[in-house]
Every structure is written in C-alpha cells, then in structure tokens.
Amino acid sequence: MTLHAPPADAAPLRLLILGDSLSAGYGLAQADGFQAQLAAALKARGHDVSLLDGSVSGDTTAGGRARLDWALDGGADAAIVELGGNDGLRGIDPRATEANLAAILDTLRARRVKVLLSGMLAPPNLGDDYGRAFHAVFDRLGQRPGILYDPFFLQDVAGDPALNQADRIHPNPEGVRRLVARLLPLVERLLAEVPPS
Template sequence: MGRASMLRHDGRRAALAFLIVSLVMTLVTPLHAQGLSKDAPEGTGKARHLNLVALGDSLTAGYGLPAAAAFPVQLEAALRARGHAVTVANAGVSGDTATGGLDRVDWSVPDGTDGVILELGANDMLRGTDPAVTGKALDAIVARLKARGIPVLLAGMRAAPNLGPDYVRRFDAIYPRLAERYGLILYPFFLDGIAGDRGLNLADGLHPTKDGVARVVAGILPSVEEFLARLRKGA
C-alpha cells in the first residue's frame, strides 16, 4: 500500500472513530443531564415543580381580601422569590370546621398534589366545639391524605383564653399530639405575630389584612421550606 493510500485509509479510520464517539456522546449526555436534574438538590439544577394545596378556612381563603392578597397567593409568591418551583392552590372555605374539611378533603385535594398545608380548627374553637371532635376530624384528614401518599404540614391554632383553662389545655394539645403521632412538620400557631394586633387585622379583629397575611407568610415560610425539602427527598 502506497503512502497516499495509507493516509487515505488512516483518515477514513479516524473519521469513523470520530463519528462513533460523537454518536455515543449524543446519546449519553442527555441521559446524564437528566440524571443530574432529577437528583440534584435545589439550587444546583432544575428542581421538579411541586403542587401544594392549602386546605383551610377563611384564614386560608382570604376572607375580606382581594384574591391576590390571600394566604396561598402570597405564600406562592414568597416561595418563588426564593427560587422554589411551586404552586399553592387555595382550598380554603370560609366558616369551615375540621369536620367540614374532612367532608371535602377528597375533592379539595386532587390527584397529583405533592403536599398539603392543613389549617383548620379556628372555627371549632370559636364555636366551643369539643376538642375531642376537632382532634378526631383532623386526625382523619391526615390519615386519609397519608393513605393517598400525600404529606401534610400542620398549621396549628390556639384557643382564646376566655374559653377557660380546661378548654384551652385540651384544644391547644390537639396539634402537637397530631404532629407527633404522624411525624408532621408543625407550625404551632398560624396567627403568630398578628393575633390581637388591630393594625394587622380587619375590623372584626379575627381576619388578617393584606399586611397581616404577609406577616403570617413570613412566619410560616421556614416551616414550608423545610416541608418542601422533605417532599423533594421523598420523606
């Protein structure tokens, strides 16, 4: 074989080798990238979008406020501003009790929900409902969601002092007990930082203003971020 023929032969082999390597890299690189995206912690790659549902009463629904000022909307905006790919659906119904939430949990929390923020019990307390009834209903909600594989972040409520020490003790114990039983992340008091503050509540003294909701969001945000981290780990 002459030198020219050898060069042509070597050139064809080099071109073929380059073609094979390029083809392999074309096939492997996207798969590798997908693996990184799937497993990478938030902030190092594109995280999976999470769908949350805020299941609650008027405090979730945004009673007396424009829709854009409601708790789920403000929470979603705060989470997205911190880089979280998340949607927070508003499943709040004004006047709802824990038993009412149980009655509608199956259709209020659709398939495809990654996690639920459960905020119920304030109306039970205002009506003086037996804490045993409230606790049983909240327990059933959590159990039903757990059976569907949907984790829960529990937003607690506290009883008004004028209901008497026995009622306060029994009611306030509902949320820590439930969180311990099911291993839930607990935000102890949904209205922490705004309860009794006239400047952050509507004229009724019960429902937060837009700024009051913003204060609630700021308070619960670390717990929600912990919840999101748990969801992404599949715990």
C-alpha cells in the same frame, strides 16, 4: 386553583392549602390573601410550586375532612392543614376536632402527601380548661412521625390591631405578610421533604 402558571417544561410541586377563612383570604383582595402572598414568596425564592386552593371560609375540621377527597382529586405532593379556628369559635368538643384532624392526616399519609400542620388557639372566653384541651389536640397530632408542626398559625399577629382587619380575627395584608414570612422556612422544609418524581 393554580395561582401562578408553571413553566411548560417543568412539573411544579403541588401544594394543597386545606384551611378556612384565614388561608382563604377572607376580607382581602386576592393578591393580598395568604395563598397569593405565599405563592409570590415561594416564586421569589426560586420554588416552582402550584398552589391548590382547598380553603373555605367558615369551614370546620369536619368540613375539611368531608371534602378532602375532592380537594385531592387532582393529586398533591404536600399540604398545609390550617383548620380548627371555627371549631374553637363554636366551642366544638376538642375530641371531635381531634378525630377529624386525625382522619385528615391519616388520609394524607395514605396518599403519601407531606404535611405541615398549623395549630390554633381557642378564644379566651371559652375558659382555660377548654383552651388547654383544644390546643392539646394540635400538640398531640403535631408529634406524629413525619408531620411538620407549627403550633399557632396566627403567631405574632393575633391580637394586634395594626395587623388585623376590623373584626379583630382576620389578618390584614400586612398581617398576612408577617404570617407568610414566619411560615416560609417551614414551608420550604416541607417542600424539601417531597421525594423527586
């Protein structure tokens, strides 16, 4: 889904958002969701970018892996990978999460798509051992050559009632604004790595 129309005489960069409900804007009006707010922030900074909506609420890393080829059908220059929260909520074996994310990154690399990987933390009720093993998946994959890495998508927003919806999981419009403001420099760095066409 293209969130804003590029000028007729330009070829906008195509940025895929491969994620779950956090980037799909669960519980929010479209204009308040992550993708719409990111698109607006990029436009305000003078970037000509077409956002490709590859986010599905409730999706796991396995789901993202299964639909990646479809999401890339129209091509992409760069991608933000925001998956794993539902793996953690379901207590999925971190080894399976890592295999799925590694396959996603391998596919994107093969397609010469620049990647920003945003990590996730497991719910504390699953215990310290699981939490460490889960987050270590993202830390390892984030060290891959050519990957931009953001350790925690919900940094400075998770756990703050003023920045989250009533479910205490999904950011409210102000929480999303904070996420976008924090991630914008990394997203700009990601776009700068796309070679001229």
